[in-house]
Amino acid sequence: MLTLTHLWQQLRQHSRRLWLGQSLAFFGATVAVPIPLLMPLLVDEVLLHQPGKLTQLMTWLLPADWLGPIAIILVVTLLTMSLRLSSVLLGVATTRIFVGLSKQVTLRVRQTLLDKLARIRMQVYESLGAGQITARLLTDIETLDKFLGETIAKVLVAILSVIGVAVVLLWMHWQLALIILLLNPFVIGLTMVLGKKVKLWKQRENSAFEVLSQSVSETLEVMQQLRASNSDKRFLDKAKQAAESVRVAATASGWKSDALSRLSFGVFLFGFEIFRAVAMLMVVFSDLSVGQMIAVFGYLWFMMGPVQELLSVQVSFYAAKAALGRINQVLAADEEPHYPAQVDGFHAHSPATIRLQQVTFAYAEGSPILEDVSLNIAPGEQVALVGVSGAGKSTLVQLLLGLYAPTKGQILFNGQAIEQLGYAQVREHLGVVLQQPMLFNDSVRQNLTMDQPYNDAALWHALEVAQLSQFVRDLPQGLDTQLGRSGVRLSGGQRQRLAIARMMLKQPQVVILDEATSMLDTHTEALLHRAMRTFLRGRTTIIIAHRLSAVKEADRVLVFDGGRIIEEGQHDTLVKQNGSVYQRLYGSQTA
Numbered sequence: 001m002l003t004l005t006h007l008w009q010q011l012r013q014h015s016r017r018l019w020l021g022q023s024l025a026f027f028g029a030t031v032a033v034p035i036p037l038l039m040p041l042l043v044d045e046v047l048l049h050q051p052g053k054l055t056q057l058m059t060w061l062l063p064a065d066w067l068g069p070i071a072i073i074l075v076v077t078l079l080t081m082s083l084r085l086s087s088v089l090l091g092v093a094t095t096r097i098f099v100g101l102s103k104q105v106t107l108r109v110r111q112t113l114l115d116k117l118a119r120i121r122m123q124v125y126e127s128l129g130a131g132q133i134t135a136r137l138l139t140d141i142e143t144l145d146k147f148l149g150e151t152i153a154k155v156l157v158a159i160l161s162v163i164g165v166a167v168v169l170l171w172m173h174w175q176l177a178l179i180i181l182l183l184n185p186f187v188i189g190l191t192m193v194l195g196k197k198v199k200l201w202k203q204r205e206n207s208a209f210e211v212l213s214q215s216v217s218e219t220l221e222v223m224q225q226l227r228a229s230n231s232d233k234r235f236l237d238k239a240k241q242a243a244e245s246v247r248v249a250a251t252a253s254g255w256k257s258d259a260l261s262r263l264s265f266g267v268f269l270f271g272f273e274i275f276r277a278v279a280m281l282m283v284v285f286s287d288l289s290v291g292q293m294i295a296v297f298g299y300l301w302f303m304m305g306p307v308q309e310l311l312s313v314q315v316s317f318y319a320a321k322a323a324l325g326r327i328n329q330v331l332a333a334d335e336e337p338h339y340p341a342q343v344d345g346f347h348a349h350s351p352a353t354i355r356l357q358q359v360t361f362a363y364a365e366g367s368p369i370l371e372d373v374s375l376n377i378a379p380g381e382q383v384a385l386v387g388v389s390g391a392g393k394s395t396l397v398q399l400l401l402g403l404y405a406p407t408k409g410q411i412l413f414n415g416q417a418i419e420q421l422g423y424a425q426v427r428e429h430l431g432v433v434l435q436q437p438m439l440f441n442d443s444v445r446q447n448l449t450m451d452q453p454y455n456d457a458a459l460w461h462a463l464e465v466a467q468l469s470q471f472v473r474d475l476p477q478g479l480d481t482q483l484g485r486s487g488v489r490l491s492g493g494q495r496q497r498l499a500i501a502r503m504m505l506k507q508p509q510v511v512i513l514d515e516a517t518s519m520l521d522t523h524t525e526a527l528l529h530r531a532m533r534t535f536l537r538g539r540t541t542i543i544i545a546h547r548l549s550a551v552k553e554a555d556r557v558l559v560f561d562g563g564r565i566i567e568e569g570q571h572d573t574l575v576k577q578n579g580s581v582y583q584r585l586y587g588s589q590t591a
């Protein structure tokens with residue numbers, strides 16, 4: 001779980017830059033503190049002819065014949081301006097350092113979250129939508145970033161400025177200073193109470209935004225199908241309703257947060273007016289000079305900036321806490337168990353065995369999808385899994401890949417349990433092609449290589465076997481042609497063949513084709529199967545298919561029904577068994 005303390009610890013890892021930034025901030029705040037004092041003192045010492053400390057300083061600084069109102073005013077003006085300039089330059093340097101630091105911490109948070117995405121259980125992804133996760137990665141981390149940037153860059157300077165002003169005020173007139181300083185905690189205390197409300201409003205706004213982002217991303221995902229069924233407007237209307245909720249929540253959060261910060265600033269201004277009155281009374285009834293009174297006014301204005309900054313940091317503090325809470329929900333999500341590879345279970349050029357020992361599995365407790373499934377697949381064997389829709393065939397593939405873990409029983413490759421091999425090793429040696437392969441909005445090349453360094457000859461060979469080489473050659477930019485979102489510029493069958501070529505490049509020991517050729521015409525499918533024979537020789541293969549043409553490629557057929565293997569054998573034998581499920585499924589099909 002990530003807390004603000006962790007973020008602070010991360011900042012402290014860059015202690016050298018943090019110290020440099022803090023030192024510059026300290027100097028920046030220090031040089032600015034005398035500014036409101038200098039000019040007003042001129043009122044007493046030059047205009048009202050009451051020479052004091054400033055005149056003493058000038059006597060020491062300037063030659064005796066230069067001493068006069070013009071030179072003093074000029075020197076003090078120049079001094080004030082150079083102090084201001086130094087303060088500005090130090091401020092720029094400080095901000096540069098602190099912004100750099102806060103962005104680094106933000107990057108770490110983003111990377112932590114992205115790392116977490118690689119470990120989250122598939123079940124969690126099924127409930128957390130892409131929109132929700134994206135909102136957390138973007139909006140929430142942005143809120144955190146704003147808070148960090150503001151806090152480290154401004155809080156220290158603001159606190160230092162307030163302390164500096166307090167010291168000067170106490171030195172000038174301690175009674176007046178005490179009144180001012182006692183009111184500050186009151187203002188800050190009041191805004192802290194009010195600030196808690198802001199957190200709640202911000203949370204509501206972010207939740208509404210999450211719903212909108214989810215709705216838009218889901219709609220866009222399936223835009224083509226929605227338009228085809230004339231439902232796109234209806235779905236976008238739902239997104240519009242979500243946008244309306246964002247408006248309601250954001251309006252409330254926007255104006256109420258602003259009202260609160262204005263209210264607390266208003267309280268500060270009330271105090272300000274009271275001081276002005278008290279300061280004037282002090283001029284009448286005590287030894288406070290007019291110049292000092294103007295200086296006090298100057299300091300009050302001077303303090304306004306830092307105080308307002310502290311107040312705004314407070315608002316972003318509550319927003320950041322809300323964002324952190326939502327980021328932590330993702331960080332706390334259930335993770336896939338991590339099994340480090342304890343054995344080297346796959347060997348180059350020697351096909352793997354697959355064994356299931358009494359495997360039972362349920363997505364939801366109490367309703368098993370696979371029940372007590374045991375099977376042995378010999379090295380290099382080609383097995384077809386068939387059965388009615390929903391029988392659990394694809395679920396078995398998910399278990400082989402370790403995307404879900406069996407509730408009972410064991411899965412072994414080459415005699416080694418999947419947990420001993422580790423999911424990463426298993427996935428490395430399994431090549432899976434699904435009915436709806438995922439393609440990226442990128443080039444053919446990138447979709448084939450998936451960032452692995454294959455040479456073009458290998459790509460063309462894979463495309464050749466997958467019966468897609470001629471098609472790619474005819475594309476305007478060949479391998480570099482862009483495929484559009486999810487490969488929309490390809491037909492279903494072309495997508496499947498591209499996915500098969502991709503799988504072949506990986507040279508896996510175990511090949512799983514889950515309805516991988518279902519969208520191909522029978523002629524192309526036959527050509528593909530023939531071309532793949534050499535590739536599949538020496539690789540253990542599982543073919544899941546409804547079409548007889550694909551099933552007939554297998555050495556052995558396993559018939560699934562209700563999560564169990566109910567029939568097993570070769571096509572020719574099974575199809576002749578009167579009353580068998582296999583005969584019912586394939587008896588009348590011709591390939």
Ligand SMILES: Nc1ncnc2c1ncn2[C@@H]1O[C@H](COP(=O)(O)OP(=O)(O)OP(=O)(O)O)[C@@H](O)[C@H]1O
Binds near residue numbers: 364369388395
């Ligand atoms: N992620 C999931 N969460 C919950 N239930 C699921 C999930 N995936 C599949 N199921 C359920 O598991 C059962 C088996 O589905 P599976 O996809 O394994 O069947 P199949 O035999 O491959 O079917 P088909 O031939 O139609 O592809 C179905 O009843 C389905 O509703």
